[in-house]
Amino acid sequence: MELAIVLGLLGFEPAGKSRLNQLLPRVTCEGCTAFRDAVIKGNQLMLQLFALFCEKGMHEKFKFVHVILTDGEDNKSQTSLSEFLEYQKLIQQKLPPNILQTFYIGVNVENNNTVKQEMSAILKCSGKSASYYPISSNQINDIFQKIQMQIGIRVQEQGVIIENNQARFALRQQTYQPVVSMQVNNYIVLFTLDVSGSMSDHWYKVCSAVRSFLDTLGSNDLVLGITFNDTVQVLTATQQQQAAKKTQQTSTPQRTQQRTQSSQPQRQIKGVERTENESSCCQIF
Structure with a gap:
């Protein structure tokens, strides 16, 4: 399978063509907070992409940046804190040093002792590659x-x-x-963002900060957006899969008596379209 297609299925997009600016403002903030499940999902996607880049000999060209923002303690994840900490240690073993930087942002959580204790444990097992910033909602753009x-x-x-x-x-x-x-360095930036109900008052600030961040990235950088509340959703991957299904439905030839004669030109047109799309996607490298 072509590299550009795999990137799309995982949810990674070229920064200059990313749809996060359009997708994030449409999100409705509601529900609880599956923080640990979301972070692990992002880490899994990073490991898959890193393994793919190793196969292609491209693993030294990119650095991973994981920006994680939440405004409350985890109350919905299926992953326990101890399991989460073990997984963070695994990430340190799987990825070479200095290839990953993780930034945890806690909004309005300075008085939440549970968050303080969990973040302290997370930072201890994450080494120097992770940082934590407890901030007020007015500091969201500044911290980005x-x-x-x-x-x-x-x-x-x-x-x-x-x-x-x-x-x-x-x-x-x-x-x-x-x-x-x-x-x-080319950067692969993952935004893992809390969209639980308590985020509704400052969600527009998050969207604005992400928009400004994307504007500073280069044409060879990749981005991915994850949102989480009761569940975890990879926004860009979902859009890619829907687009692929729609393409398959619209490109299916109609069943007519002339199917044998008409299907040949249709296959040629599809082949041309596929070649153009693949070449344009691969230009990011």
Whole structure:
């Protein structure tokens, strides 16, 4: 199976063509929080993609970035905390050092002792590759910018002050530039986002932060979006599968008496379309 097709089935999309900006605002925040199940799902997809890249000799070209945001303790996962911790240790063994950075973001959880204890245990078994940021909802965009800096994108701020007799205004302009380094990395960014009922008040801030993050990624970077409440959903993979089913349905030739004669041109057209799609998808590499 072609690499581009496998990427689509897993849910990974080129950053410049990702539909997350359209999909995330449509999400309804409701239900509980299956935090651990969602993180493990993201890790499983990373391992599958890494194994595929190893087969293709591409594993040294990419770095994985896993951004996980929640605003409460896990109350729905089938995975226990002890099982989750064991799985995190497995990730450290399966992936080479420095290929994965994980960022846990806790929104408005500073007074939640259960979250504090669980995150402390998670960080201990995740090593230096994981960071945890407890923030308020007003800091969501700021923390996404901080993550951009840590993975290799620098935020430059230039201030301009406009002053007259009545008022004094400070304007701030931000530009994003890659940090200069000897080696250029392509990034695979997974957004694993809580969409439980308590997220409804600040979901629009999350959508805005993700949109700004995507705007700073390069044409060779890949992204994937996971949402979780009572269940875990890979948004982009679901869309890919629906599109594939729709294509199969619309391309099925009608059963007529002239089927033998008419099916040959249809197969030729399908073959041309498939070749064009595959070549355009593979251009990201």
